[in-house]
Amino acid sequence: MDRTSRTFLFLAALSLLVGGGLAWATTARERSLAIYPTQRIPLRFDHQQHLAAGAECATCHDSVRGSASSKDRNLPGHEECGTCHDIDAAKKGEKTDPPSACNTCHPGFDATVRLEPAKLEMPAANLHFNHQVHVKKNVDCAVCHGAMEEVQLATRQQLPKMATCLKCHDGNAASKACGTCHLSQPSGRLQLTFPSGVLRPMQGDPLGLDHGPRYEFTHGSRASVDRNTCMSCHAESYCQTCHDSLQKPLSVHPNDFITLHPIQARQDSTRCSNCHRTQSFCAACHERSGVGQNSDRSLRARNVKVHPDYNLWVETPGPQHHGIAASRDMQSCVSCHREESCMTCHSAKVGRQINPHPTGFALSCKRVAAANDRPCLKCHTESSLAQKGCR
Numbered sequence: 574m575d576r577t578s579r580t581f582l583f584l585a586a587l588s589l590l591v592g593g594g595l596a597w598a599t600t601a602r603e604r605s606l607a608i609y610p611t612q613r614i615p616l617r618f619d620h621q622q623h624l625a626a627g628a629e630c631a632t633c634h635d636s637v638r639g640s641a642s643s644k645d646r647n648l649p650g651h652e653e654c655g656t657c658h659d660i661d662a663a664k665k666g667e668k669t670d671p672p673s674a675c676n677t678c679h680p681g682f683d684a685t686v687r688l689e690p691a692k693l694e695m696p697a698a699n700l701h702f703n704h705q706v707h708v709k710k711n712v713d714c715a716v717c718h719g720a721m722e723e724v725q726l727a728t729r730q731q732l733p734k735m736a737t738c739l740k741c742h743d744g745n746a747a748s749k750a751c752g753t754c755h756l757s758q759p760s761g762r763l764q765l766t767f768p769s770g771v772l773r774p775m776q777g778d779p780l781g782l783d784h785g786p787r788y789e790f791t792h793g794s795r796a797s798v799d800r801n802t803c804m805s806c807h808a809e810s811y812c813q814t815c816h817d818s819l820q821k822p823l824s825v826h827p828n829d830f831i832t833l834h835p836i837q838a839r840q841d842s843t844r845c846s847n848c849h850r851t852q853s854f855c856a857a858c859h860e861r862s863g864v865g866q867n868s869d870r871s872l873r874a875r876n877v878k879v880h881p882d883y884n885l886w887v888e889t890p891g892p893q894h895h896g897i898a899a900s901r902d903m904q905s906c907v908s909c910h911r912e913e914s915c916m917t918c919h920s921a922k923v924g925r926q927i928n929p930h931p932t933g934f935a936l937s938c939k940r941v942a943a944a945n946d947r948p949c950l951k952c953h954t955e956s957s958l959a960q961k962g963c964r
Contacts, residue, residue: 609729610769615691620721630714640704644697736779855908920952
C-alpha cells in the first residue's frame with residue numbers, strides 16, 4: 574500500500590472517530606454543560622458495593638432531607654464515612670474491615686507526605702431544585718438518579734434530564750413552567766449563557782426543540798404554532814438579528830448569493846418575501862446595481878437583455894407582450910419596476926393613457942369602485958370616476 578492510500582485510510586478512520594464522538598455528544602445520553610458544568614471527581618467509590626452491603630441512600634446523603642438549593646453539595650464527609658470505616662485505626666496502621674486507609678477513596682494519596690488530597694470540583698447545577706420538597710412528597714431517589722445498584726462512581730451522568738422531570742412536572746402533579754427549574758434573567762426570560770456553556774436544546778429534547786445544525790431552516794413552522802415557547806428564551810430583538818434583512822447570515826445566504834439568488838427567487842418567491850419587501854428591498858437593490866428601469870443608465874449592463882424586442886414587448890399585442898407576462902407573474906415585474914413605472918403609460922392622468930383593463934371590465938368597474946376606490950384613484954381623478962358613474 575502506497576503512502577497516499579495509507580494517508581487516505583487514516584483520515585477516513587479519524588473522521589469516523591471524530592464524527593462518532595460528536596454524534597454521541599449530542600444524543601439523549603449526554604447532559605448539557607450549561608446545566609451541569611464539568612466535574613472533577615478524584616475519588617474511588619462503588620455504589621453497587623455499598624448498596625449490596627445494606628447501605629441506603631440516606632445513609633450517606635442524609636442532608637438532602639433539609640436541602641432546598643441546588644448549590645448544596647449533599648455529599649458524605651469523613652463523619653458519615655466513619656460510621657462504617659474506622660479511619661482513625663487505619664491512620665495508625667491497623668488493619669480494618671472494611672478498608673479505611675486514605676487511598677481507599679483517594680487513589681494515589683499518601684497520608685505520610687502530609688499533603689492534601691486532590692481537590693473535588695463539583696460545580697452547582699444551574700437550576701432551581703429543592704430536595705426537601707421532593708423527599709416530603711416521597712419521590713424515590715431512583716426516579717431522578719436511576720438505578721444506582723449498577724453504578725460505581727456517580728458523575729453528572731446520574732443527574733436527571735428534563736425528560737425525567739417532565740414525568741411529574743406535567744402541569745397537573747407539578748408545575749411545568751420553564752422558570753420552575755431553569756434560571757431566569759431580570760426580563761423574565763430564561764438565562765441561556767453560563768460560564769460552562771450555552772443552554773441549547775439537544776437531540777432527544779422532550780419538547781421536540783432540538784436546535785441542531787439545520788434548525789435555522791426549520792424553526793419557522795414551530796415558531797408559527799408555538800411562539801410562546803420560543804419567547805421564553807428569545808426576545809423579538811433576537812429574531813430581528815436575522816429577520817430585519819439588514820445582515821446576511823451565511824447559513825441562510827452563502828457567499829456570492831447575489832449572483833445565484835434569481836434562481837431561488839423564481840422558484841420560491843414567497844420564501845424571499847418572508848424577510849424582504851419586493852418594492853422596497855428588491856427594487857431598490859436592482860436600481861443600485863443597474864438592473865431596475867429607474868437605475869442610472871451608466872450602471873446598466875450593455876451585454877444583458879432582460880426583455881424581448883421593444884416592439885414585441887410593448888407595442889405589438891401577442892404572446893410576448895408584457896401585459897401577458899404581468900398577468901401571469903406580477904411578482905417578477907415588481908422586483909424591478911415600481912408602480913410609477915406602470916403609470917407612465919397606464920394612468921388616465923398623464924402619459925400615454927393606455928387602458929390596462931381587459932375587455933368587459935367596464936361591466937364590473939362600478940362594483941369594484943364601490944367596494945374600494947383607492948386603487949382606482951391611482952390612475953383616475955375623482956371627477957373622471959364621477960363622470961363614469963363610479964362615485
